[in-house]
Amino acid sequence: MTEQALAGVRVVELTDELGSYCGRLLADLGAEVIKVEPPGGARQRNSAPFLAGHEDDPDASLAFWVHNTSKQSVVLDLETEEGRAAARKLALSADILVEDNPVGFLAARGLGYQDLHAAKPSLVYTSITGFGQTGPHAGWAFSDIVGQAMGGIMTLAGELVDPPNMIYGHQADVSASIQAAQGALMALLHAEATGQGQLVDVSAQEAISMAQETAMQTWDFQKKNRVRVGGAGGIPIAIPGSGTLKTKDGYVLLYIIAPAGGDLPELVDWMREEGKAADLDEEPYASLISQLNMGWLTQLMGNPEDTMKYIPLLPHVNEVIAAFFAEKTSREAYETGQERRLLIGIVSTPKDLAENTQLRARDWFVQFPEAPAGKPVEFPGPPYRLSETPAIISRPPRLGEHTAAVLGALT
Amino acid sequence: MAKRPLEGIRVADFSWFGAGPIAGNTLSTYGAEVIRVESETKIDALRRVHPFAMNPDGTFKGGYNVSGYFNNFNAGKLSLQLNLNTEKGQEIAYRLLEKCDIFLTNFTPRVIDKWNLHYHQIAAVNPRIIAAYAPMQGMEGPHRDYLGFGAVLTPVTGISEMSGFPNRPPFGVGTNYPDYVINPGHTVTAMMAALRYRNRTGKGQCIELPQLESVVNTLGTAVVERLANGTSPTRTGNRSLNAAPHGAFRCADDPDSVDSPDRWVVLACRDDAEWQRAAGALGHPEAATGPKFATFAARKQNEDELESLINSWTKDLKAEDACAALQAAGVPAGVVQNSQDLLDRDEHMRSRGYYQYVEHPEAGREAHDGPAFVLSETPGYIAAPAPLMGEHTMDVCERIIGLNMDEVADLLAEGVLL
Numbered sequence: 037m038t039e040q041a042l043a044g045v046r047v048v049e050l051t052d053e054l055g056s057y058c059g060r061l062l063a064d065l066g067a068e069v070i071k072v073e074p075p076g077g078a079r080q081r082n083s084a085p086f087l088a089g090h091e092d093d094p095d096a097s098l099a100f101w102v103h104n105t106s107k108q109s110v111v112l113d114l115e116t117e118e119g120r121a122a123a124r125k126l127a128l129s130a131d132i133l134v135e136d137n138p139v140g141f142l143a144a145r146g147l148g149y150q151d152l153h154a155a156k157p158s159l160v161y162t163s164i165t166g167f168g169q170t171g172p173h174a175g176w177a178f179s180d181i182v183g184q185a186m187g188g189i190m191t192l193a194g195e196l197v198d199p200p201n202m203i204y205g206h207q208a209d210v211s212a213s214i215q216a217a218q219g220a221l222m223a224l225l226h227a228e229a230t231g232q233g234q235l236v237d238v239s240a241q242e243a244i245s246m247a248q249e250t251a252m253q254t255w256d257f258q259k260k261n262r263v264r265v266g267g268a269g270g271i272p273i274a275i276p277g278s279g280t281l282k283t284k285d286g287y288v289l290l291y292i293i294a295p296a297g298g299d300l301p302e303l304v305d306w307m308r309e310e311g312k313a314a315d316l317d318e319e320p321y322a323s324l325i326s327q328l329n330m331g332w333l334t335q336l337m338g339n340p341e342d343t344m345k346y347i348p349l350l351p352h353v354n355e356v357i358a359a360f361f362a363e364k365t366s367r368e369a370y371e372t373g374q375e376r377r378l379l380i381g382i383v384s385t386p387k388d389l390a391e392n393t394q395l396r397a398r399d400w401f402v403q404f405p406e407a408p409a410g411k412p413v414e415f416p417g418p419p420y421r422l423s424e425t426p427a428i429i430s431r432p433p434r435l436g437e438h439t440a441a442v443l444g445a446l447t
Numbered sequence: 448m449a450k451r452p453l454e455g456i457r458v459a460d461f462s463w464f465g466a467g468p469i470a471g472n473t474l475s476t477y478g479a480e481v482i483r484v485e486s487e488t489k490i491d492a493l494r495r496v497h498p499f500a501m502n503p504d505g506t507f508k509g510g511y512n513v514s515g516y517f518n519n520f521n522a523g524k525l526s527l528q529l530n531l532n533t534e535k536g537q538e539i540a541y542r543l544l545e546k547c548d549i550f551l552t553n554f555t556p557r558v559i560d561k562w563n564l565h566y567h568q569i570a571a572v573n574p575r576i577i578a579a580y581a582p583m584q585g586m587e588g589p590h591r592d593y594l595g596f597g598a599v600l601t602p603v604t605g606i607s608e609m610s611g612f613p614n615r616p617p618f619g620v621g622t623n624y625p626d627y628v629i630n631p632g633h634t635v636t637a638m639m640a641a642l643r644y645r646n647r648t649g650k651g652q653c654i655e656l657p658q659l660e661s662v663v664n665t666l667g668t669a670v671v672e673r674l675a676n677g678t679s680p681t682r683t684g685n686r687s688l689n690a691a692p693h694g695a696f697r698c699a700d701d702p703d704s705v706d707s708p709d710r711w712v713v714l715a716c717r718d719d720a721e722w723q724r725a726a727g728a729l730g731h732p733e734a735a736t737g738p739k740f741a742t743f744a745a746r747k748q749n750e751d752e753l754e755s756l757i758n759s760w761t762k763d764l765k766a767e768d769a770c771a772a773l774q775a776a777g778v779p780a781g782v783v784q785n786s787q788d789l790l791d792r793d794e795h796m797r798s799r800g801y802y803q804y805v806e807h808p809e810a811g812r813e814a815h816d817g818p819a820f821v822l823s824e825t826p827g828y829i830a831a832p833a834p835l836m837g838e839h840t841m842d843v844c845e846r847i848i849g850l851n852m853d854e855v856a857d858l859l860a861e862g863v864l865l
Contacts, residue, residue: 041640057665061633065640079717084688085668088676098668098675099689166779168821173795179715179779181685181693186781188789190695191707192621194611199695200711200783202685203620204609205667211819214632214665219820221639222477226452226825228646234824242801246469246816247627248786252802253515254498255786256814261706262786267618280602280618287617289602295492297594370603374593381599383617385608386673386680389663394590400660401674414674419633419661423566424652425644 040066041425045224048130049107050123050147052078053206054178054240055136055164056103057213058220062132063106064418064427070130070442071107072123074114077435080104087409095434096409103213105415109433110442120145125446128156131227132220136164136212139174149235159233160223164216168239183208183240188248195266211247212240276328276353277303280383286366287383288373290357293329297377300325303357306376312360316353324349404431451478452825456642457847459484459547460524461540461564463491465597465626466581466658467553468520470634474549475523476818476827482543482843483524483834487865488532493517494836500810511836512809518833519815522805526834527843530865531562535858540564542848545573549638553581553630553658556591566653575651577641581634585657597623604662609669612684625662628819633661690717691746692725695783696757698766704787710766711783714757714773719743721778728776729760729769790814807832840864 045067049059056071063069073081076094083099090096110126113119124146127133133152135142142148149161163169166178167186176182181202184190194201219236227233245252251262267280277292277300292303304325307313316325324346336342361369370382371393382388395401400417407413408431418427456479460471468483468491475481485491490511498515499507512518527543530536540562544550550569552559559565559580566578583600584590601607601624607617637654645651663670672678685694693715700708716722719735719742726735734740734756739749746753761769766782773780782788789796796802803817810832818827844850844864858864 039644041644061636065636079689085672085676085680088678098671102668102671167795168799171795171798173774176774177777177779179690179717181687181695181713181715182779182781185695185711185713185783186793188784188786189620189622189624190711190713190783191785193619194621195615196709198612198615199685199697201611201620202695202713203624204606204669204682205665207665210665211628211632214628214636215819218473218632218635218639219822221636221643222452223822223825225639225643225646226822228643232824234822237821237823238819239799239801241796242799242817243819244628245789245801246819247622247624248789249622249627250498250516251786252790252814252816253519255790257498257500257515257810259705259787261704263707264621266621267616280607280616282616287602287607289599289607289619291599296596371590374590377594379594379599381595381602383602383607384605386605386669386678389605389666389670390673392659394584394588394593394659395663397590398585398588398657407675413671416664416666416670416674417660419656419664420637421655421657421660422637422641422652423654424650425640 038428039425040428041422042067045132046070046130047132047134048072048127049134050142051134051136051164053080053180054166054209054212055134055216056080057210058162058164058216059107059134060103060105061213061217062220064429066425066428067132069107070126070438071104071109071433072112072126073109073435075111081435087407087411090409093409101432104432106428106430107433108438108442109436110439111436114145120147122443122446123147126442127152128159129446130159132160132162132224134162134164134216134220139165139169153233153235157233158227158231160220160227160236161233162216162220162236162238164212164238164240166240168242169235169237178240180206180208183212183244186241187244188251189244192248192251192262192264194264196264200264208240208244211244212238215243273347273350274354275333276300276350276357281358281361283361283364283366283369286385288361288366288369289381289383291379291381293333294379295330297379300328302376303378306373306378307360314356316356320349321353325353402429407431408434449825451827452822454478456480456549457547458482458549458551459543461550461552461554463553464493465520465623466630467551469627469631470579471524471551472520472522473631473635476829478827479549481524482839482847483521483526484529484540484543485526485836486528486530487836488530491517493520500813508809510809515810515813518807518810518813521833522815522829523831524834525839525843526837528837528840528864530863533863535861535863537563539848539858539863541572543843544569544576546847547573547576550576550578551634552579555582556586570651570653573651575645575649577638577645577651577654579634579638579654579656581630581656581658583658585659586655597626600625600658600662604659605666605669606662609666609680609682611682613682617682625658629665630656630658630661686750687715690715691743691750692716692722692753692757694754696754696761698761698764698769701766704785707785712761712766712769712773712780713783714778714780716778722746724776725773725778728772728778729757731760803829805829805832809835837864
């Protein structure tokens with residue numbers, strides 16, 4: 037039996053969409069995570085998409101599955117005396133509590149930080165909310181898109197003529213949960229060393245705002261706002277060897293002119309070998325291609341005469357390169373290109389990811405022999421590989437699957 | 448000041464760009480002594496890119512120490528300049544690693560090969576060390592040496608395919624998105640778990656975080672839909688399978704919003720009651736109950752029309768007012784904020800003190816992202832600005848590694864501390 041890093045740690049979580057990935061990270065690392073759920077399950081249990089043929093079955097929501105592996109499920113109704121009493125008893129048996137309820141919701145039910153901290157000073161009480169426990173927006177309603185908007189990342193994504201883009205995958209929820217997992221574990225280390233527990237306060241707005249990249253400092257230093265620049269990257273002309281190109285079955289992203297790996301001449305070598313270099317080996321294109329990279333472009337912009345000489349040549353180079361990729365599959369363009377040290381990324385579809393050469397070669401996917409809805413399924417693996425204490429993913433629990441066992445064991 | 452939870456932990460931060468240094472930044476914020484090992488022979492490109500601090504005359508400051516991009520990810524660290532392309536440099540690295548609890552890198556396996564920094568090599572001199580590797584694809588496997596960084600990882604991990612509007616190509620999300628929270632956050636999570644294991648057993652270990660695996664793990668349900676249901680979903684813009692309306696709606700322009708006067712309010716109506724409250728808050732309660740929009744199924748069916756209708760309600764409103772009205776009605780809503788909003792105009796962010804300002808000797812006063820989780824009894828804070836290139840070379844060599852001044856002088860002359 038492999039030992040896990042968080043063996044012997046009990047976590048009680050009262051979470052829905054915002055905080056459940058935090059509990060999952062702790063559970064996969066070996067903590068005993070008991071999820072307290074309302075009768076019928078909360079929003080995430082009842083969210084699409086579902087396992088095909090099991091629509092509206094709270095045990096078959098894939099949205100629930102991806103954030104709730106390796107946990108136990110206990111159903112308690114916090115709107116009843118008995119439910120609250122059992123939840124309190126359960127919470128006080130834990131080392132870490134994780135919750136994502138509106139500010140004040142648990143306190144009104146005798147399960148707030150002050151209450152539980154007084155009863156068990158070593159408890160690490162982790163609260164994950166849209167805007168944190170303090171401040172004028174602490175009481176605001178929250179959903180993932182609200183965090184992405186208020187945290188400053190949507191304004192950077194999309195075409196200027198479109199509405200700002202949300203990033204797929206509940207990224208504000210996930211970011212808040214990842215920040216919370218770090219905080220809960222730091223606080224656990226402190227509690228194990230000193231006996232002192234504490235409140236871990238996570239605001240989803242803050243949690244994701246580091247992903248503004250350079251926008252924050254651009255405002256701080258230069259009083260300019262970065263805006264979304266879409267597919268063209270904010271550049272008025274398309275630069276050969278960069279950008280998102282169509283393939284036979286999808287798209288790839290080219291970043292060949294970046295400093296890493298081969299440059300444009302190496303791409304043309306590949307095209308020539310396949311008889312697709314057309315006139316790029318001839319002047320005036322050959323000398324343009326031999327020097328075209330990011331550094332040269334930056335210099336070029338400072339020299340209007342050269343700019344006027346070279347800019348009219350770019351569309352034709354782009355066309356020849358686009359025609360080359362249009363006849364390849366995305367996977368071929370990605371793998372052959374990378375093997376030639378060209379910076380090309382596949383725009384992976386979910387199907388591509390399920391078939392990804394690297395993920396398959398490294399046996400990343402795991403099996404749930406008996407998924408909650410009965411059928412065996414394959415499932416994405418963990419985010420990291422720990423040599424001594426691996427993360428182990430087991431199937432998510434059915435609603436209330438462990439109610440009797442967990443409550444029966446409480447003394 | 449209260450003791451911070453990682454005081455006494457020493458970290459050798461051999462990382463660069465975003466994903467690695469941000470993990471080190473979190474450790475530093477919570478009290479670890481983090482030594483950033485860097486070299487002019489393989490300089491962290493973030494030291495040389497915008498945004499640069501400005502002089503009072505409006506020109507940009509120059510040099511390696513004034514990029515806000517770099518400084519924000521390296522607060523409170525010490526900088527040791529060390530040329531790992533030399534044998535002596537590698538020897539010094541080992542003498543440092545003997546004194547450290549955590550090793551951190553996100554260089555590719557090729558570079559780790561060259562510098563002799565594989566786990567089995569490090570563990571031979573320090574078996575208690577926790578060594579974290581965060582390469583793009585992994586330390587092994589057929590794609591081990593593939594090139595990439597955050598902007599390439601975004602398409603490779605499926606984020607690009609799944610994000611944005613379906614009538615647009617999958618051009619990504621405008622940033623090196625996975626570098627900032629997902630990868631460094633997973634790295635620190637694993638480090639904390641490994642520290643606990645070491646506290647209990649005395650054993651160190653190797654953490655490998657293939658960025659590909661780390662990010663695909665957070666890609667919602669897309670891959671599971673493929674694996675379990677055989678479907679291959681794609682991007683649907685700002686819509687949701689579980690809420691309607693769900694998106695960003697245009698409001699009145701705001702000329703005070705520099706460079707980005709277009710303003711948007713987002714909202715999510717996850718059930719009929721939220722929708723009724725939203726319609727009421729925007730002044731059109733009657734629209735909520737008509738046959739086209741009364742139920743979730745009807746709203747999904749008529750979603751284009753629904754979104755046009757809401758746009759017609761919001762287009763002349765101030766985004767902040769629309770948001771406040773929706774929130775007052777208990778509807779999840781927000782403004783699409785830019786950095787000007789977050790730093791200067793968002794009273795909530797200010798009241799929580801998320802951004803921390805430090806005085807940097809070359810860049811001047813600069814804003815930093817503060818801790819993204821707040822510990823009530825042992826709070827993290829930014830104790831010092833980012834180090835100047837090589838600022839602590841002497842200090843680290845003498846105080847931590849135990850070299851004497853003559854030895855340091857020789858190494859400087861030989862180009863090892865470069």
